[in-house]
Amino acid sequence: MIKIILILTLFVISLSANIGLVKTLTGTVNIKRIDKIIPLNIGTSINEGDIILTENNSSIGIVFVDGSRLALGSKSHIRIEKYLFNPKEDKYKFDLNMTKGTAQFESGEFGKKAPESVEFKVPEGIIGIRGTKFYVEIK
Amino acid sequence: MKSFLLALYIFFAFLIFGPIKNKIPKPTPPPLEVPLIKEIKKPKPSPIPKTIAREKASIILGKNDSKKNAIIIVTKVSEISVDVPLTMVKLKEDGKISNPTKISPENLKTRFSKVMNAIPLKAYHVNLFFNQGTQLKEDSQYIMGDIILEMKKREPCILEIKGYSDTFGNYEDNQRISENRALYIKELLQVSNITISSINTAGLGESSLFISTEDEVKEEKNRRVEITIR
Numbered sequence: 001m002i003k004i005i006l007i008l009t010l011f012v013i014s015l016s017a018n019i020g021l022v023k024t025l026t027g028t029v030n031i032k033r034i035d036k037i038i039p040l041n042i043g044t045s046i047n048e049g050d051i052i053l054t055e056n057n058s059s060i061g062i063v064f065v066d067g068s069r070l071a072l073g074s075k076s077h078i079r080i081e082k083y084l085f086n087p088k089e090d091k092y093k094f095d096l097n098m099t100k101g102t103a104q105f106e107s108g109e110f111g112k113k114a115p116e117s118v119e120f121k122v123p124e125g126i127i128g129i130r131g132t133k134f135y136v137e138i139k
Numbered sequence: 140m141k142s143f144l145l146a147l148y149i150f151f152a153f154l155i156f157g158p159i160k161n162k163i164p165k166p167t168p169p170p171l172e173v174p175l176i177k178e179i180k181k182p183k184p185s186p187i188p189k190t191i192a193r194e195k196a197s198i199i200l201g202k203n204d205s206k207k208n209a210i211i212i213v214t215k216v217s218e219i220s221v222d223v224p225l226t227m228v229k230l231k232e233d234g235k236i237s238n239p240t241k242i243s244p245e246n247l248k249t250r251f252s253k254v255m256n257a258i259p260l261k262a263y264h265v266n267l268f269f270n271q272g273t274q275l276k277e278d279s280q281y282i283m284g285d286i287i288l289e290m291k292k293r294e295p296c297i298l299e300i301k302g303y304s305d306t307f308g309n310y311e312d313n314q315r316i317s318e319n320r321a322l323y324i325k326e327l328l329q330v331s332n333i334t335i336s337s338i339n340t341a342g343l344g345e346s347s348l349f350i351s352t353e354d355e356v357k358e359e360k361n362r363r364v365e366i367t368i369r
Contacts, residue, residue, distance in 0.1 A: 021297060021336050021369075023259035043295045043336060059257035063297065063369045067262045073253035104201070104254040108262070111207065123195040125214040125230045130222075131207030135199040135251050 019083040020046035020064040027058025027074070051079045054101065067108025068094070076101020081121075085110065092117040098136060099123065106133040192231035199227045199242055199251075212236060262369045263289040266349070269362040272316060273323040276359070287331050289368050295334040297369040300324050302342045305361035306354045310345060318342025324364045 022029075022044045029040045032051040040052075046062055054060055054076045061071045066085045072078060082095040092114035096105075098121065110118050111131035120127040122136055200210055202224040209222035214234040221228060221239060225247065229237040248255065265286060267279040290296050302321030304313035321340040329335065350360045 018337075021295065023293070023295075024257045026257070043334065045336075059253050061257040061259040063259045063262075065297075067367075067369055069259050069261070071254040071257035071259075073251070073257070102251060102254055104251060104258050106201075106203070106258070106261075111205070115207070122198070122230065124232060124234050125196065125212055125236075127198060128211040128213065130209040130211065131203070131205050132210055133201035133203040133208065134210050135201055135247065135254070137197045137250065139194055139196065 017047070018045035018065075019048055019080070019085075020062045020070075022046065022060060023063050024059070024061035024071070026060075028055040029053065029058050029060045029072075030055075046080065048080055048083045051077065053077055064094075064108065066094075066110050068110055069104075069106045069108070070096075071104045073102035076103060078103065087113060094118045095121070097121040098138060100138055102138075103136045104133070105129075105136070107131060192233040192235060194229045194237075195232050196230045197227055198230070199247060200224050201247075259369075260293055262367055263293070264368075265289075265366050267324060267364045267366065268359055269320060269364075270359075271362070273319050283327065286328065286366060286368070287333070290328065290331060290333045290335075293368055295336040297336050298325075298328060298338040299365075299367040299369075300328075300338065300340045301365045302340070303347060303349070303361060303363050303365070304344055305356060305358040306345050306348070306352055307357045308355075314342055314344035316342075317344045320362075320364050324366065328366075 022040050022042055025040060025042050030037050030053050031040055031046070032053060033047065033049070040060065052060065052072060054072050054074055056074050059071065059073055061069065063069055064083065076098070077100040078096055078098040081097050082093045084091055084093040086092070092110060094110050094117060096119070105120060107115065107118060107129050111129060115130050116128065118129045120129070120136070122138060127134065127136070198210065198212060200208065200221045200223065208224065209220060211220045212218065212228060212230070214230060214236060216234040217236045219228060219236050219239070225242050225244065226239045227242045228239050231237070265282060267282065268276045270276055300321045302317035302319070304317045306313070319342070321342050325338055325340050329338070348361050349363060350358050352358050352361070
């Protein structure tokens with residue numbers, strides 16, 4: 001029984017592997033990870049499923065494993081819904097869901113290898129990329 | 140006798156003219172066409188205002204160094220492709236997309252200064268070349284200083300180090316040499332006192348030649364290590 005629990009725990013950990021790193025940060029930025037609010041710092045890892053929440057007068061910059069870069073301004077909410085970057089098996093998927101605030105996104109290897117696998121969701125629409133850099137402001 | 144006549148007179152008068160109360164004229168109701176209460180004028184119904192769909196998001200294509208630079212925006216009712224930098228479209232709550240408009244670099248900077256300042260630096264890529272084994276060429280030794288500077292700029296950094304060989308010699312030896320080259324550079328960079336979040340090293344042997352050659356060819360450009368700093 002203990003072995004099964006251990007295997008399941010390792011499986012869950014492997015599913016939520018680090019996919020990005022906090023490189024810049026001003027003010028107060030938290031992540032919501034499995035119902036826990038965790039304050040972010042420079043050097044903190046980002047996992048799939050994390051919801052990033054910036055407060056007033058705050059910002060954050062994140063580099064993902066493939067080199068994609070994301071910056072958020074004040075009072076922004078975004079969820080990293082799916083991140084799969086596996087060139088060896090030719091498997092790619094990157095889904096983000098932004099509901100509030102401002103953002104800058106620039107694709108890394110995703111933009112070169114599988115741009116069609118990136119979906120940046122905003123209220124009322126989805127932004128697809130073709131190797132790109134763009135800005136979003138949500139009212 | 141007089142009182143008898145008076146009573147008789149009253150009796151006949153009653154018979155002829157009836158009870159006195161019937162003779163009191165009833166108040167006539169006011170004519171129907173005259174309103175009792177002054178009619179309240181109903182305001183004319185104003186035209187129904189057209190509901191204007193609120194803007195939900197603004198999306199702007201930025202300038203990018205790469206040739207590929209476009210976004211495709213899809214809503215439940217519309218779709219648009221934007222491939223001209225500094226073009227803005229707005230999404231509305233009804234799913235409609237505004238016509239593309241231009242935005243000046245100054246305006247973009249004003250609206251997005253916070254995120255522009257927060258965006259991490261772009262990845263730095265560099266190749267180091269080897270004479271043989273793990274002996275770095277002189278030119279590449281000079282680049283090491285630049286690499287440390289680039290790591291410092293991106294601290295805490297993510298390092299990706301890939302070693303390669305040329306096609307001279309047997310495949311297994313070249314695989315081992317490529318791995319040793321990657322590990323050698325990893326050791327050099329780890330002593331720099333810069334916070335490294337993660338290092339990923341790999342030896343790729345004769346695969347992915349920088350200069351395409353036949354087998355058993357010495358080519359200095361293929362004896363290399365590729366470094367990516369994020």
